[in-house]
Amino acid sequence: MTRGFLPLLGFVIATGLATLGFATSGFRVVTTEGARRLAVEHHPRAVPDAVLVDQDGRRFTFAAYRGKALLVEFIYTNCPTICGILGDDFGRVLATLRQDRGTSGVDLLSISFDPARDGPRALRSYAARFGANAPGWRVAVPATREGLRALLKSFGVVVIPDRFGGFTHNAAIYLLDGQGRLVRILDAGPPATLLAEAAHAVS
Amino acid sequence: MLRLAAAAILWFGLWLPPLRSGLESDMALHMTVQIPLLAVVGILIAPEVRRFEPRWLAEADWLGIPGIVLVLFSTSCWMLPVALDSALGDWRMEVAKFVSLPLLVGMPLGLSWQRMPPLGRLFVIANIISKVGALGGLYLAAPIRLCAYYRLDQQAEAGSALLAVATAAIVGAFLASFFGWSWRRPFRDAWKGHRAVATATDASPSLPT
Structure with missing residues (x-):
């Protein structure tokens, strides 16, 4: 294992999960239809x-x-x-x-x-x-x-x-x-x- | 330099309205042509970028693992129906697509591929095939529309197209695994082998009959 490997991997996984979570409204929807229903319900x-x-x-x-x-x-x-x-x-x-x-x-x-x-x-x-x-x-x-x-x-x-x-x-x-x-x-x-x-x- | 020019032409070509709206008007073309080609733009620029890649980054990308994890996350994002819709409905997401697919899928793939062990490469290929195949099956069978901007029949077509891509990739991966990485090699070897045998037969002294 090289120096900097774990921090870089951690950074990639953290930003990757954050982006996926954002795109799916917190891992709850994968469709636009689901997203708008959830958004209206909450706001x-x-x-x-x-x-x-x-x-x-x-x-x-x-x-x-x-x-x-x-x-x-x-x-x-x-x-x-x-x-x-x-x-x-x-x-x-x-x-x-x-x-x-x-x-x-x-x-x-x-x-x-x-x-x-x-x-x-x-x-x-x-x-x-x-x-x-x-x-x-x-x-x-x-x-x-x-x-x-x-x-x-x-x-x-x-x-x-x-x-x-x-x-x-x-x-x-x-x-x-x-x-x-x-x-x-x-x-x-x-x-x-x-x-x-x-x-x-x-x- | 030729690669950079090709990448730039490909990218601008995909961005220009006739090709862009043409490819995006059809779900199958959007998923199996436009998105992969945008990733290819990144793969094309990777060798040029490698020369400027900082040493610490090259070292930290141990066995290409962080790079390939980035690719897996980015491709997962752009496989979501909600992401496809957002690119069609919001110009900012469209820009994000045109930037992220080359820079966060194609380029890291090109850079990390060299550092990956052969089994790791096989893992990535198998992972992509299974993702594409599963998504294709889902789109083909889904009774409801998953994308707001595409009709149900387009969705089923996209499913068939993705399954076709997965099937082609399986055949390609099979041939590559068993006969070597270059598609030309098996034929070349077979041809060479044939000639070698022919030459050996010609040169060998005829057996007494």
Whole structure:
């Protein structure tokens, strides 16, 4: 063994472990999806107050939801696959909400990231397909490109074109608390689970 | 000097938008072409860097162990899906990739390789093959997208490509271990042996029949 070998090896191992640990958020995640969920859970983040336009053509911002829990999904109305599942999920949440009127401190918001194709008419037909009515369940599109970009960045949504003229995106359901902060990123699932998380977020 | 020029051309070529976005638009090309080529840039500059390597560093890199540990850590980092994504989503991480792969993978590999015992070299090759193969299998079989910037079908393609690379490396390592390090040698030896036998036969006195 030569002089300087052990210190150099120690330095390499220490910096190597530190870098790996940093890249994996403390050896807990290896994917971007896992990393953003963990980051949001530990550090709830304020979302940009972008102006959105809903299925009735009304303009609003996230400030409209202060004091309530809000479940958000990102969609495009032409989506043949996952958005339908998300829409169905939201539909079931809405049905559950209507059943027990007492816990209606939860609102739903579907945001389209395809402003080119999702005009008011497309939003309306999507809303009709899943029984969405404003203001309990708005189907909306950001009023400006900048607003859309800021929202996608803040929520950590990555949209890439698929090979069939549509998009692939990291689908999830986003929970905002009463202060309008993004506090959880959840998988689509039974309404009870989503509502329990939402109730937890406003309490 | 020729090596340095080749390394510079390769590096700038990979950095220039047409090749960069072309290679990065496809997960398989990103993982099996761009990343290895960036490491090759480092391997190319290693012999030139060796002349300026401080003595204490050359001595401290006993049997090439610290250098190869550095390589194992750096390659592990760039194999993480989250790292691939970060390079696509954040220009600072893209710069980090273009700097770290030559300097923290290729260069230490080139510098430490000379100091490593043959069995150590075999260990490194086996380690790389198993890592690449395992990652390929994982990407091929994963039912969910692991990278935010690539589609599921691209991910499966990348898995197949990595498995192909691992398979080729296994065949190459097998041939190298059994027939010598140079790919030309077995053929050259075989050819020489053939000629030697032929000459010996020609020169030997014919046996009485």
